[in-house]
Amino acid sequence: xRRRGFLxxxxxxxxxxxxxxxxLGMWPALLRHAPRRKLELLDEMEFAVLAAVAAxxxxxxxxxxxxxxxxxxxxxxxxxxxxxxxxxxxLRLLENGFAGMLLDLRPRPFTRLPPEAQDAAxxxxxxxxxxxxxxxxxxxxxxxxxxxxxxxxxWAGLGYxxxxxxxxxx
Amino acid sequence: xxxxxxxxxxxxxxxxxxxxxxxxxxxxxxxGAVSAALLTAAGHDVLVVEEGGHRTRKDFxxxxxxxxxxxxxxxxxxxxxxxxxxxxxxRTVGGTTVVNWTTCFRxxxxxxxxxxxxxxxxxxxxxDLAPHFAAVEERLSIAEIPLxxxxxxxxxxxxxxxxxxxxxxxxKRNVKQCMKSGYCGMGCPxxxxxxxxxxxxxxxxxxxxxxxxxxxxxxxxxxxxRVVRARGxxxxxxxxxxxxxxxxxxxxxxxxxxxxxxxxxxxLLRSGLGGADTPIGRRxxxxxxxxxxxxxxxLVEPYYGAPQSIASHALAHRGADVGLFLEAAPIHPVIASTxxxxxxxxxxxxxxxxxxxxxxxxxxxxxxxxxxxxxxxTLRPSGAALVDYPIPPRIWxxxxxxxxxxxxxxxxxxxxxxxxxxxxxxxxxSVADLAKIDAAAYDVGRVSVFSAHQMGGCAxxxxxxxxxxxxxxxxxxxxENLHVVDGSVFPTSLGVNPQExxxxxxxxxATRLHASWGQSG
Numbered sequence: 001x002r003r004r005g006f007l008x009x010x011x012x013x014x015x016x017x018x019x020x021x022x023x024l025g026m027w028p029a030l031l032r033h034a035p036r037r038k039l040e041l042l043d044e045m046e047f048a049v050l051a052a053v054a055a056x057x058x059x060x061x062x063x064x065x066x067x068x069x070x071x072x073x074x075x076x077x078x079x080x081x082x083x084x085x086x087x088x089x090x091l092r093l094l095e096n097g098f099a100g101m102l103l104d105l106r107p108r109p110f111t112r113l114p115p116e117a118q119d120a121a122x123x124x125x126x127x128x129x130x131x132x133x134x135x136x137x138x139x140x141x142x143x144x145x146x147x148x149x150x151x152x153x154x155w156a157g158l159g160y161x162x163x164x165x166x167x168x169x170x
Numbered sequence: 171x172x173x174x175x176x177x178x179x180x181x182x183x184x185x186x187x188x189x190x191x192x193x194x195x196x197x198x199x200x201x202g203a204v205s206a207a208l209l210t211a212a213g214h215d216v217l218v219v220e221e222g223g224h225r226t227r228k229d230f231x232x233x234x235x236x237x238x239x240x241x242x243x244x245x246x247x248x249x250x251x252x253x254x255x256x257x258x259x260x261r262t263v264g265g266t267t268v269v270n271w272t273t274c275f276r277x278x279x280x281x282x283x284x285x286x287x288x289x290x291x292x293x294x295x296x297x298d299l300a301p302h303f304a305a306v307e308e309r310l311s312i313a314e315i316p317l318x319x320x321x322x323x324x325x326x327x328x329x330x331x332x333x334x335x336x337x338x339x340x341x342k343r344n345v346k347q348c349m350k351s352g353y354c355g356m357g358c359p360x361x362x363x364x365x366x367x368x369x370x371x372x373x374x375x376x377x378x379x380x381x382x383x384x385x386x387x388x389x390x391x392x393x394x395x396r397v398v399r400a401r402g403x404x405x406x407x408x409x410x411x412x413x414x415x416x417x418x419x420x421x422x423x424x425x426x427x428x429x430x431x432x433x434x435x436x437x438l439l440r441s442g443l444g445g446a447d448t449p450i451g452r453r454x455x456x457x458x459x460x461x462x463x464x465x466x467x468x469l470v471e472p473y474y475g476a477p478q479s480i481a482s483h484a485l486a487h488r489g490a491d492v493g494l495f496l497e498a499a500p501i502h503p504v505i506a507s508t509x510x511x512x513x514x515x516x517x518x519x520x521x522x523x524x525x526x527x528x529x530x531x532x533x534x535x536x537x538x539x540x541x542x543x544x545x546x547x548t549l550r551p552s553g554a555a556l557v558d559y560p561i562p563p564r565i566w567x568x569x570x571x572x573x574x575x576x577x578x579x580x581x582x583x584x585x586x587x588x589x590x591x592x593x594x595x596x597x598x599x600s601v602a603d604l605a606k607i608d609a610a611a612y613d614v615g616r617v618s619v620f621s622a623h624q625m626g627g628c629a630x631x632x633x634x635x636x637x638x639x640x641x642x643x644x645x646x647x648x649x650e651n652l653h654v655v656d657g658s659v660f661p662t663s664l665g666v667n668p669q670e671x672x673x674x675x676x677x678x679x680a681t682r683l684h685a686s687w688g689q690s691g
Contacts, residue, residue, distance in 0.1 A: 057513040078245025078409065080554035122513065126593060126615075134615025135253035138593070143247075145507035145517060150235035159525040160473065160503055163232035164351055166359050 020092035020099065027097050030111040033066050041073050041084055046091040052111050054144040056118050063148055071147035090136045175375045177224050177263065180385035180404040185416035191217035194400060194422035196387050196437065199265020200672035201656030202428030203366035206374035208680035216379040217420060219402060221386040222262035223410045230357030234504035237356035239409065241269050251558040254614035255458055258622045259430060263383050264367030267669060271354050271477040272343040272363055274312045275666035276303050276674065284538060289661040290632045291641045302677035306670065310344040310364040321475020324498045326528045328480045330579030336484035343476065352474040352500055384410055385418050390425060390441040396651050397425045424651045431624035431658040435547040436555035438628065450638050451547035453537065453629055455663035456559055456621035460569045461499060461531040462576045464585035470528045473502045485575060486535060486665055492568035493535040495665060496576065501529045509618060511593035530580065532572030534565050537626065537662030547627050566612040574607045591618035623668050628658040643686060644679050655679055
């Protein structure tokens with residue numbers, strides 16, 4: 001892509017983040033996944049979106065989307081305050097039916113979509129012409145997958161034996 | 171010899187605590203630790219300040235999630251502005267040397283020549299550096315790893331290169347009695363890695379230096395062309411990253427900033443040294459990395475063994491095009507889960523192949539073309555560093571070339587399928603499929619890119635319009651008692667893993683500073 005085109009799309013992407021909350025109240029999120037612990041960064045709507053994403057990124061039967069969402073929230077809090085704020089906006093952008101309609105002809109909020117349509121919404125982010133949406137897809141995907149595979153109980157299923165026993169040289 | 175100093179938690183010293191050392195070194199990684207050891211050995215009174223915690227072998231439990239949270243900048247979530255490049259960088263006593271993969275190279279002669287010819291860097295020849303590299307190599311037990319000790323991930327890279335007639339050689343590593351566990355990136359659990367944590371920092375402490383950790387320097391106060399004091403925030407909380415409200419004040423005669431190529435320029439900017447006419451935070455280089463995974467019928471176990479023991483520089487010199495060097499990357503479950511493309515069942519299929527997967531990477535050698543400005547470091551409203559690195563077309567072209575070469579190498583080594591870091595992945599099962607890599611899209615978010623080598627941002631050079639510090643002593647051009655001693659002073663990237671270049675340059679600079687200070691008193 002030519003640099004000028006990238007810049008134009010980048011600016012549009014930035015504007016989208018700013019508009020991420022526009023119209024959210026018209027069709028409220030489905031709060032299927034309620035937090036189990038006190039939230040430090042996200043609100044309940046953002047948490048529900050994140051947990052819904054986690055349920056699609058990790059489809060293993062033992063995956064717990066609510067726990068994954070809690071762990072992702074903890075990880076995001078290591079970042080700069082501005083990055084944390086961008087992450088909240090990203091979740092709102094994914095949920096937003098107004099933006100979904102504008103960009104993907106998908107007016108329903110993410111949390112109200114059936115699983116196959118949620119996958120399609122994530123793929124629309126992945127394949128978007130907007131770098132911001134592609135980067136956002138990867139951020140969500142990586143954070144939730146990392147939260148799942150950091151759990152020791154998942155390792156045997158990969159054939160990963162875990163760390164070796166160690167002996168400290170004297 | 172002075173009385174021993176110590177490693178001191180800033181949370182225990184009481185708010186408002188004032189230190190008055192002769193030398194304050196900000197950052198305890200490769201540049202800061204070597205400087206601290208040499209200066210204390212020469213009789214200087216040194217305080218080292220580190221924002222990370224003091225984690226040691228007992229804390230290194232070989233778990234990625236624990237290591238990322240405790241030992242990495244922003245919990246390993248740091249990235250460039252457009253999230254196009256993930257930035258891996260240490261944040262602990264010892265800095266990135268605690269979590270790197272132990273690969274050591276001296277600064278290549280062509281790089282030093284380029285710095286002399288294009289950036290006016292005098293007094294930094296291989297002959298100038300040689301005794302300092304030799305001293306560092308002895309202290310850190312830097313030695314070549316025998317080819318027979320390579321793990322299969324590295325051996326496949328070697329075999330594939332050789333099958334194609336490409337140069338590939340064993341690397342040097344800074345280890346002693348290494349058990350080759352494969353967990354260097356999570357902190358060495360047996361203290362085999364000769365990181366700053368167990369070498370130059372204890373050397374400095376034994377001679378009287380204090381290492382004050384969990385203290386972030388917010389700004390340097392500059393009056394009359396001198397730094398008069400540094401103000402630090404004490405960090406605490408469960409993550410060790412939350413300001414407690416306590417402050418530390420340091421009034422030193424001299425200040426060395428060694429906070430790395432992202433945090434050093436950010437500190438200088440927070441201290442009011444930026445502006446349109448200064449190059450602080452410009453020409454940031456990252457050795458941006460793309461990679462492939464190769465699936466093999468036999469076990470590879472890319473998580474065990476010395477993470478990096480083979481490197482190829484066969485593609486480093488590509489005429490007018492951006493060069494590349496090739497290495498292996500260790501992959502454990504969490505890194506694998508972030509590197510493998512897709513989600514849901516597609517992602518899972520890649521994950522369950524982990525034991526049979528090799529991971530090989532191509533690192534772009536950025537900064538050597540006049541039309542390649544690199545990235546920038548600026549400040550976010552909160553004062554945190556913001557790295558912007560728009561990947562130029564020249565580097566996208568290098569990625570395309572590098573991924574194709576890596577795929578050829580893994581096919582030659584016997585992989586039955588090679589996958590690029592695109593999402594969706596490009597699958598290569600035979601030479602006939604290589605054209606798919608050429609035809610793929612290359613853009614932010616289309617292919618995975620990361621960086622573990624941050625350089626530049628406070629470049630050395632004789633001209634204050636284009637350089638932040640003087641080459642001869644890494645002194646700031648207009649602040650007389652401020653030096654920058656870390657990888658941020660490199661005018662370009664290196665084309666090799668940077669740790670030894672930082673050690674060598676710090677060793678040389680500390681030697682020169684002592685000689686200079688001895689004269690000036």
